[in-house]
Amino acid sequence: MASPVVHLPEAQLRPLLASYDAAVRSRRFHSLLVMACIVAAIGLSSVSAEVDLAKFFGNLGNFTSYIWRLFHLDNGAWVWADPVEWYWGAARWLRLLGETLLMAYVGTALGAIGAFFLAFLAAANVAPRPWLRLLVRRFCELCRTVPQLVFALMFVIAFGLGPLAGVLAMAIHTLGALGKLFAEVVENIDMKPVEGVSATGAHWTAAMRYGALPQTLSNFVSYSLLRFEINVREAAVMGFVGAGGIGMDLIEAIRKFYYSDVSAILLMIVVTVAVIDTLTSMARHRLIGMEERH
Amino acid sequence: MAGRMKVDTAAIRSRHPHYFGPPARDRQVLMLAGAAAVILLVAAMAELGFFGAKLIGGIDKLGDIAVLMMPPSPGDWAHVRLYLLSLMETIAISFLGTLLAAVIALPIALLAARNVTVQRVLRFFTRRSLDIIRSVDILIWALIWINVVGLGPFAGVLAIMTSDIGNFGKLFSEAIEAVDRKPREGIVASGGGAVLGIRFGILPEVFPVLASQVLYFFESNTRSATIIGIVGAGGIGLHLAEAIRTLELQQVSFIILLILVAVAAIDVVSNQLRFALIGRRARLA
Incomplete structure (x- = not known):
């Protein structure tokens, strides 16, 4: 039986093979060039970032022993052997954890309320004034590009140590981040209801209230819940710069080598974050479900 | 011809009771949740020290800080080099x-x-x-x-x-x-x-x-x-x-x-x- 594969004559095959080889060679050359660039960048950055592999592998034992010590009490027993001793500061930590959650909540809520009003001014399809739109966009950009902790550091100077500085820093960052997302939501709405309301002679605010808002609200809430999740994590480290929350006790425990306290607080944070993640994702799915039923 | 149409409200009401009755349960739940969220927000703000002299004084100081930040300047060239x-x-x-x-x-x-x-x-x-x-x-x-x-x-x-x-x-x-x-x-x-x-x-x-x-x-x-x-x-x-x-x-x-x-x-x-x-x-x- 003849083979189904067609064999071209040698003369016809040679130029095809040559061009194939050339194509492969040029791709190889291209990849090599990219690799060389990456290797050069790695070399340069390693010098700049003071990478010291000898130190890393020499001290890697410190990392494992650090983790090991995290889970041992001062008397050498495993932490879970004596939960009461491990969580000796439970009352204080729970209060601080509650404060952290409140900070995340207030920061998210204030930021979301601000972003809610800015979004309609910043969305290209409904913005009342072009110059105002540009101004609001730049403002939101500034708010979200400057890191939250930098705001917190400056607010600590102005408002003193404590959660107030942290909440305001978080609110400003949330305002910037949500302002952008909300504006994008508004830009994606169906314009017909808005036109319908405007056609009846309604003012801009009424057109927004009855034409745009009903289409956007569930997305707004969904994004705010996502942001709340992020802010819970962020609130936990606000205390590092003195801006309230459980971070204050955490950084003290880390700096003073109270190992079992570090693991106790970290565990509380990890569990809280996991619970909040689950709850908010449940709420978001409910919300999406409600949206689809209408 | 352009006269106003007489609207028979009662007929509409009987045809679409859904729009005239009390708000649906979904809506009531949402409103309750919203009210709870607002109450929690106000309580939390009070707890975190929003309604005190600290906020007013802080905003005042923040204004001073903003003024002092202008114009941006690195100080001298040594600092520029360091920062870069x-x-x-x-x-x-x-x-x-x-x-x-x-x-x-x-x-x-x-x-x-x-x-x-x-x-x-x-x-x-x-x-x-x-x-x-x-x-x-x-x-x-x-x-x-x-x-x-x-x-x-x-x-x-x-x-x-x-x-x-x-x-x-x-x-x-x-x-x-x-x-x-x-x-x-x-x-x-x-x-x-x-x-x-x-x-x-x-x-x-x-x-x-x-x-x-x-x-x-x-x-x-x-x-x-x-x-x-x-x-x-x-x-x-x-x-x-x-x-x-x-x-x-x-x-x-x-x-x-x-x-x-x-x-x-x-x-x-x-x-x-x-x-x-x-x-x-x-x-x-």
Whole structure:
């Protein structure tokens, strides 16, 4: 039986093979060039970032022993052997954890309320004034590009140590981040209801209230819940710069080598974050479900 | 003809009782939840000290600070050099941290992907570990690594690496789970082993997606790298925190401006690279 594969004559095959080889060679050359660039960048950055592999592998034992010590009490027993001793500061930590959650909540809520009003001014399809739109966009950009902790550091100077500085820093960052997302939501709405309301002679605010808002609200809430999740994590480290929350006790425990306290607080944070993640994702799915039923 | 139409309200009411009756249960629940949220907000604000002299006084001081920050100025040329060097250090930290994380996260992601790792227990533990790594903030990782390799940018590299292993592990495994399984089946059917199936059946398909995620994180890590200096893990954050604490406010605004410009530049470059890798249209996906 003849083979189904067609064999071209040698003369016809040679130029095809040559061009194939050339194509492969040029791709190889291209990849090599990219690799060389990456290797050069790695070399340069390693010098700049003071990478010291000898130190890393020499001290890697410190990392494992650090983790090991995290889970041992001062008397050498495993932490879970004596939960009461491990969580000796439970009352204080729970209060601080509650404060952290409140900070995340207030920061998210204030930021979301601000972003809610800015979004309609910043969305290209409904913005009342072009110059105002540009101004609001730049403002939101500034708010979200400057890191939250930098705001917190400056607010600590102005408002003193404590959660107030942290909440305001978080609110400003949330305002910037949500302002952008909300504006994008508004830009994606169906314009017909808005036109319908405007056609009846309604003012801009009424057109927004009855034409745009009903289409956007569930997305707004969904994004705010996502942001709340992020802010819970962020609130936990606000205390590092003195801006309230459980971070204050955490950084003290880390700096003073109270190992079992570090693991106790970290565990509380990890569990809280996991619970909040689950709850908010449940709420978001409910919300999406409600949206689809209408 | 243009006269007003007589509206028979009663008839409409009887035809559409839904619109005239009391609000539906859904709506009542929503309103109750909204009211609860507002009450909680006000109570929380009171608890956190919003309704006191502290807020008014603080806003007053904040105005002073804003005035003192203008115009941005580095002080002298020695400072400009210092800041530019530490800005480069920041970018180096972010670059190395992201790259290391990507290299380490790839095999972990294979372990966490449903279509590669059949072993359910192994997959479960891989995923939970990634979750735990992700829920610890980058600053905490920085503090832990400082204990291992000492103060300095190397601790920052390791912190970004650790926290991104968690992020990449999750994102990569999702990308791997979304691949078409036919190329891999073809390779296995023609006698290739599991490793060859992954190398030629999965990696070529996911590589552009992974690379674009890495580039995206490179940009966001540059932002993170600016703040890990606050706890002593290298980069420009060290100088920023120092300038804020010593109230050198014009330098503060100069450094912030420098960071904004650097982040914007990296944003542009990484977007260009991403488009080159995955094509402009994939941005919408």
